[in-house]
Amino acid sequence: MTGNAPSSDWRDQGVRIVHGSDLDTNTPQTPGMSRAAAINFARVGAQKLWAGTVTIHPDAKTGAHHHGSLESVIYVVKGKARMRWGERLQYVAEAGPGDFIYVPPYVPHQEINASADEPLECVLVRSDQEPVVVNLDIEPVETPEEVFWVDDIHPHPER
DSSP states (O other), X not given: OOTTOOOOOHHHHSOOOOOGGGOBOOSOOOTTOEEEEEESHHHHOOSSOEEEEEEEOTTOBOOOEEOTXXXXXXXXXXXXXXXXXXXXXXXXXXXXXXXXEEEOTXXXXXXXXXXXXXXXXXXXEESSSOOOOEEOOOOOOSSOEEOOOOBTTBOOTTO
16 A cells, blocks of 8 residues: 555556547537547546547537536647637637636637638546536627736736
C-alpha cells in the first residue's frame, strides 16, 4: 500500500491507455460536430469525469446547445475555434491551438470552425459522467459582441 491508497490490484485497476483509434462515437451528438469518448465509466471506470474528442469540419458550426449542470473544458489541438454564447449567442471569442476554453453549466453556446480549409480538432473534458447535451432552438443575433478575457494579468488586446 502506498500513501492513503487502498490495497488494490494495480495491474488491472491502475493506469489505463485509450488509443486514439479506439474512441467511442456512441455518445450524444450535436449537429455540426462529431464527439468521441475516450475516458468514461464504461471505458476505464472513471467516476467523476468524461473526456473525449470533438471534430468540426471546415467552415462548419454546431447547433446551439448546453450541457446542463456540467462544466466543460475544451483544449484546441488544431484549427481555429470561434465560440458564441449567451441567450441569443450574442457574445463571441476565438481560440487557437494550445488554448483552453471553459464553458460553465447551463450556458447556451455554439462552436464554430473559423477556418474554411482545415478541421477544428479539440479535446473535451466534462465534470461528470452524465452525457448531457440539450440542443436548443435559438435565433442568434446578427452581429455578436466580441469578448476578451481582461483582468490584472490579461490586458485588453486593443490597449
